[in-house]
Amino acid sequence: MVDHEEPGNVRRPPSKRIADELRQAIDSGDMAPGAKLPSERDLAAQYGTARNTAREAVRILIDAGLVIAEHGRGAYVRRPQTLIRLGNDRYSPKYRATGLSPFLLECAKQGKTGRFEVLGIERATPTIEVANRLDVSDKTKSVLQRENIFWADDDPVQRVTTYIPWAIAKGTGLLQEEVPHQYGIHGVLEDQGHVMARIREEINARMPRADEARHMRVPPGVPVIDVLHTSVDEQGKAYEVTRFVMRADMSGLLYDVPVE
Amino acid sequence: MVDHEEPGNVRRPPSKRIADELRQAIDSGDMAPGAKLPSERDLAAQYGTARNTAREAVRILIDAGLVIAEHGRGAYVRRPQTLIRLGNDRYSPKYRATGLSPFLLECAKQGKTGRFEVLGIERATPTIEVANRLDVSDKTKSVLQRENIFWADDDPVQRVTTYIPWAIAKGTGLLQEEVPHQYGIHGVLEDQGHVMARIREEINARMPRADEARHMRVPPGVPVIDVLHTSVDEQGKAYEVTRFVMRADMSGLLYDVPVE
DNA sequence: TGCCTCAACTGGCTTGAGCCAGTTGCTTAT
């Protein structure tokens, strides 16, 4: 392990110095998860700075995802969350036996109650990104779009938007809220002759957009994982795209795959 | 698309109002990538607030990863970066023909010059996380640890740390900086009878730690993707673990896998 | 022509003051 030794202790601004000390207390375990930080006014007094400077120090930790501030109560060391892991096996036929969707199964495994909420179902014009992957037009209402939010207990964890070419979805009943198939959307698609042979998933991480932060209640200092999933049938044709946007503090991914 | 319509326009603090307007200008394309924001002093005058309030507005955008501030020059709308995508096929034998590592190949594809730098090679005591996956002791120096940084042109993009059980690495020459094999580390391991049959990758996203931000020059408002990779041989035995920590603004992942 | 200097601009950081808005627990009146 190398240390590039950037600013050294000299000329380190007070706010950063305070942040460093608090961070070290957190990393070393001196301040355990859930522990309350000194109030901004106390920190300021303790270090002989203005309140704003102490406040700035706490903010640095908030932005780093280490601390969560609660208005009127105090600032607390963030507790590690139990992770909901989305695996590449979630589309495996083996899950049909359980009768539960992989997300709900994973929630149950973590001792949480999973549920999902339908935000909207409509025939829509896809973004270029989606249109390219499905080989449909990005100028017309060429896809059926279904948007859901998944919850684990009282936390919104994922926003999931599924796109299916209208030519495939037409007349299947997928415009209804209730999916008319025991095995869900993919059951319907399979009946249409689209058997999932491969999946292709493009993964990015970024800070949430404003509306995402609101919908999923993403705390400050927490990024989202953005997965663009494409289902490909045995003929190599893409027939479904889904975008998963997941709170990174409550979820992760798992791929267990053969080397080809 | 639903909008929960949280605070409305009433009582929205000035800093957030300014941030909202700037954000909208960015999202709509009125301010293109690379465009310069008004200076903090100008913004303050324009909105009739104190400079600190305008400054706070800009900071919100910086934390959201939309804007980058340059001391003495100004604040600019961040330019989208070309992504280096790490694919699950990077361990595929097909790459041996090219004579290039997948990372360097991907850099070349993006018109960049890739290189890597060895930070350190040592016999070390693994973390519990790594020890569990390799089924070795976390109390003794049971692994060989190699740490690298990968660059694309002049940007550090990934920090990569590889762990190999000492029982396997001993006497293979992997303690030297120069890997004694045409096909790299995995060539050496294959000669030892460890043929990669499957890989297992656990993926998280988070804000960078302080040392990571320094080493990889991660700008504020940019998360990292943290991948814990495990190589498994034909007997189902794990024989190598690698942690990839990647700047999320310059890199992503790609999995193209069969449904099993 | 070429270099240097310096003024004017940029963001970085701090101060100390004030008011607002949640939270909590104690006190008081019913």
Added chain:
DNA sequence: ATAAGCAACTGGCTCAAGCCAGTTGAGGCA
């Protein structure tokens, strides 16, 4: 015993002022 109310705490946000430290370009000097 209960409920209302209040005081004392917490963070959220703003103000106006000041100094420091990079950057840039114009002007002047050699």
